Amino acid sequence: MASWTELEQARGVRRWRAAAGLLALLLCASVTQVAAQGGSWELLVENAGIASMHTMVTHFGTVILLDRTNIGASQIDLPAGVCRDNEQDQILTHDCTAHSVEFTPGSNAIRPLFIFTDTWCSSGQFGPDGTMTQTGGDSDGLMKIRKFVPCGDGSCDWTETTTELQNGRWYASNQVLPDGSQIVVGGRSVFTLEFVPSKGEARYLPLLEATKDAQDDNYYPFVHLLPSGNLFIFANKDSIIYDYNTDAVVRTMPTLAGTPRNYPSAGSSVLLPLTAADGYTKAEVLVCGGAQFGAYLSDHSLPASNDCGRIDASDPASDWAIEVMPYARTMGDMVMLPNQHTLIINGAQTGSQGWGLADNPTFNPLEYNPFAAAGARFAVMNPTTIARMYHSTANLLPDGRVLVAGSNTHQYYDFTGPYPTELRLEAFSPQYLSxxxxxxxxxxxxxxxxxxxxxxxxxxxxxxxxxxxxxxxxxxxxxxxxxxxxxxxxxxxxxxxxxxxxxxxxxxxxxxxxxxxxxxxxxxxxxxxxxxxxxxxxxxxxxx
The missing domain is CATH 2.60.40.10 (Immunoglobulins)
Incomplete structure (x- = not known):
């Protein structure tokens, strides 16, 4: 996110009151039909040692939780005799605590991992052999490419490669491609994409510059690989279908009405299930939630978006269909479930992403059934009691539960106030596990x-x-x-x-x-x- 100095400068930007008022009226519109509540929650770990900003499940069933450096000591020590000595660290150059851990569901064991450079707001993807390739970050991590080769015996750990990114990438998005390589798109004030491993010079992508606004609502663009082999790339409110093989825009999609959807406004997106019934040809994209323009810069009490846009990216004449959620939500995570539904979980009902810029946590998850009739697709699930807002995550586990981790609305670890740094791990069990x-x-x-x-x-x-x-x-x-x-x-x-x-x-x-x-x-x-x-x-x- 922007520095506090930049935020204070930005708060001089006018608030666009008329537009915000209109959006607020829209956000108070009647909601769609909802079904009965269900699902249950369990606390797995009281203290995981770190607040997980990034979470990934390996093919061994273990879970890698990853925070960042440059925040001082975490709440879990590295193994005896292991310390991180990094003169570029801005807070603690001799650090004997871990900023990444491995979590094992079932035993709920936590194992500290060693990360050297700053992974703040970074990106990644699993490759064909199950190796996590993790890219970028902030400060000394801006250009880094890291690897994690999962294991079943507790011997694996992070490594940093000698190869670096071509452009420094903070808030970028990765997508694995059909050849097993990854495309890395965007970042803070970075209007390019590149490939890992490299396939030549980084390419300028006009969409990224065109969607930059006064609060930079084009970070962490949504990138989906379509069954055509092209990419659907969405930033702010706009999107394209992009042929990365020829560096050509195949189609400029209609603008999605409503609020900005990407960081710091923090909607979320999924590519809905691809099915053999239609030969895997129909590719629909769902984008839900977001924050009103100005919620990041000035008025953090503005209500979040309560709508979703859905579009068939495989239909050249398609447009966005708007659906209304039972709750307004920014910073929601969308998790595809093995009952073919999508879970929308975590987040807040007012404000935006950023340190201390949101309030009114959204405790109730939603299940979205993409195959139900419009107006009857959302079901409200039972609530958690733990606020999960900025820097929280949700991931499907192999047993069908959803692991929920993180939430840190502060620059450093701070266990005071209404929304303290959250170290607890929870699991949400959808109704199918009853x-x-x-x-x-x-x-x-x-x-x-x-x-x-x-x-x-x-x-x-x-x-x-x-x-x-x-x-x-x-x-x-x-x-x-x-x-x-x-x-x-x-x-x-x-x-x-x-x-x-x-x-x-x-x-x-x-x-x-x-x-x-x-x-x-x-x-x-x-x-x-x-x-x-x-x-x-x-x-x-x-x-x-």
């Missing part, structure tokens, strides 16, 4: 560990009650989550045949792997079986 659904919950007993594109394969499951129809198979990627956006998040609904009974409550499901790397870029995915609205726990499968 005891009432246990007889219909599949359990995967056999599945391949890797699949080639288009490969025919089988999965074995057990279910206590006979399935009422087809048991679906879903693939969900593991994204890099930070600042209300899960980079690289993706869900695929596979082509399956009817389950064949094998006796004793066992069933065999024949299926076909995704047809190509534009549909399923090469990565590890969580494979879920879905019986009606009840998913199994996942097994990991490497695609490509």
């Amino acid at each position: 005891a009432a659904n246990a007889p219909n919950k599949p359990a995967i007993t056999a599945a391949p560990g890797s699949l080639a594109y288009g490969e025919l394969f089988t999965v074995s499951v057990t279910i206590a009650n006979p399935p009422a129809g087809n048991v679906q198979l879903l693939l969900l990627s593991s994204p890099f989550t930070t600042h209300s956006y899960s980079q690289g998040q993706r869900q695929l609904n596979l082509d399956v045949a009817a389950p064949v009974a094998a006796g004793g409550g066992s069933y065999t499901i024949s299926a076909t792997a995704p047809p190509g790397a534009a549909v399923a870029p090469p990565q590890y995915y969580m494979l879920f079986a879905l019986n009606g609205a009840v998913p199994s726990s996942a097994t990991w499968v490497r695609i490509g």
Whole structure:
């Protein structure tokens, strides 16, 4: 975010009262139909040692929590005898505390990890072999490329490569591409994109400069790989379909009405599930929430956006359809669930991203059913009691729960005031994990560990009650989550045949792997079986 000096200068900008008043009226409009509440919460860890600004789930099922340096000591020590000596650190040049940890669901164990340069507001993606490539940050981390090779024995840790980015990137977004490389888009006052590994000089992307406004609502652009192989790139209120192979804009999309949607206004976005039913050709993008212009610069009491925009990026004549959420929300995280819904969780109802710039936490998650009729897609879930606002995260776990971490509305760790630095880890269990659904919950007993594109394969499951129809198979990627956006998040609904009974409550499901790397870029995915609205726990499968 901007320095305090820059913020104070920016607060002299006029507040655009008329426009804000109109938006406020719109935000108070009647809400859509909502369903009954459900879901439950559990506290997993009282003190994880750090406030997780960035969170990612590895194919070993462990979770990497990553904060930043330049904030002084964290609340967890590095192993005995290990310290970080960095003369460029602005607060603590000799630091024997960790700023990243590994969390193991189930045992709830926390293991400190070593990060050297500043990862503040950085980006990343998992590659084809499961390695996390993590890019940028602030200060001495601005140009850095880091790696984390996951392991199952507690021996793995962060490393910094000798190769650097071409442009310093703070608040950029990454997307893995069909060839397994990554594209890194934007950053603070950076209007370019580049590739890791490098594919030549960084390229100027006019959209990024065109969407810069007085409060820089083009940070952390939303980047989605479409099944056509092109990219959907969204910043502020505007978006394009971009052919990165030819460096050409294929289509300039209509402007999404309403508030700014990217950092610091902090809406969120997902590419809705791609399905074999239409040959994986239909690609719809959903963008939800945001903050009114001026909420970051001056009036932090302005209500957040309570609407979503949905557009079919595969239809050349499409326009945004607007849907109204039950709650206004900025800084919400969107998590794709294995029941084919999207969870909208965390955030605040007033203000924007930034240190101390938001209030009125949004405690109730929402589930969005993309296949329901318009006006009946949102269901309100049971609330947490912990405020999760700026620098909070939410990630799907292989058991179907959602891990919720972080929230630090302060520049440093501060455990005072109404919104103290949050070190607790929670899990939200959607309604499909309730005891009432246990007889219909599949359990995967056999599945391949890797699949080639288009490969025919089988999965074995057990279910206590006979399935009422087809048991679906879903693939969900593991994204890099930070600042209300899960980079690289993706869900695929596979082509399956009817389950064949094998006796004793066992069933065999024949299926076909995704047809190509534009549909399923090469990565590890969580494979879920879905019986009606009840998913199994996942097994990991490497695609490509």
